[in-house]
Amino acid sequence: MNYVLDHVGIAVRKIDDVLPFYLNVLKGSLEDRYTADAPGVEVHVAIVRTEDKVIELLEPTNKNSPIARFIKQRGKGVHHLAYQVDDLEKAIVEAKELGIRFLDDTLRINARGRRLIYINPVSTDGTLIELCDYPNNR
Template sequence: MRMECVLPEMTANFKCIDHIALAVRDLEEGIAFYCNILGFELLQRRVIRGARTGMISAELKKGDIKFVLCQGTEPESQVSRLVTEYGPGVAHIAFGVDDVEAVGAALAKQGMQFDTDIIRGAGLRQLFSKRDPNSGMSFEFIERSGEAGFLEENVNELFAQLEQSGGY
């Protein structure tokens, strides 16, 4: 059966793609490819430890394009589970928005469910959707008001909320 697109009454206003998070099997191999072949700049590395599992990541940028490469540190980590379930590749696409609360409310009204509450930091608010079982996609909605990168406390809060919700 062919489905038609029907625009919801109130659509969320997305400004841009803020970044794309990629789940990788080997972070060092990913960094080498994106930097040495595609010419991206390595901005930052992170080690994230949750209550039970962890993740290592690298933030890469070229012009206005930003990728965050993520590798799980244990088989039970969110990223490792994602790679096992869906394979390596896009973990989530982050849409830049003006008002994350309004976007979250509009999308919830349309039936979207979320793995996190709004994560608040200085100059940065984020919200993560549940993964779509059909495509494997998850979306982040990110409101920036002064912070261009990612805050350590936001990343740690994200990891904690995903551990609590069982999301990945």
Template sequence: MHVRGIHHLGVAVADLDEAVETWQRLFGAIVEHRDSLESQGVDAVSLRVGDSRIELLMPSGEDTPVGRFLARRGPGVHHVALATDDINGALRDLDAAGAQLIDQIPRRGLYGLEVAFVHPDAVHGVLTEVVSTD
């Protein structure tokens, strides 16, 4: 698949407002968007940090993917999102290359983006998201 680069880094946090304040204070982060995705059980804030993007994710409950991650590993990097301009082609390529896909077809992610997740076992422990960008 053709990757444009890292779209964002997804970071699981226990307190969204505290984490936003930390990233603003230490690294001059600027809030880009806020969103909630009920189907995934997360509240999120997208930050610009220089020309990069950090997505802070707070679970809306314990029995959610990010809630279980927090309980098991504590706060920290949750996933890496790679930008592509052809998400359907990317998923075909990944499938052909033998990568285990969590999402066989793109679904609607935060901020209305089309996304799909690749299983961390396929990427040496890195939960990897593919994000469609124009």
């Protein structure tokens, strides 16, 4: 299985407050902006593409969203690293065979058509890792 860094998710309080840094200083371009309001997600997202990487700025839409809880517990900053895999189902099976645990309730398809699931941070020594694929791009 190939694992390629897909994006870095960064928890922020207000996207509009930090977006100028990513656009003007890092010379990124705003690729997309949307709101995911499904229960357990509840986040505004800005996708910024720099020359060689993608950054997702994540702003909570309410005080109970996972991003709001993350900011309250850990502060603003890197929320997760996402790795694109060839086939999400196969990657999950292979990882489980190695004893990796997942946050099963996070398995979903996002607004951009990306299938994703988060690995339980217990299996990664505390780092939240997303595995994802893009089934419509195969």
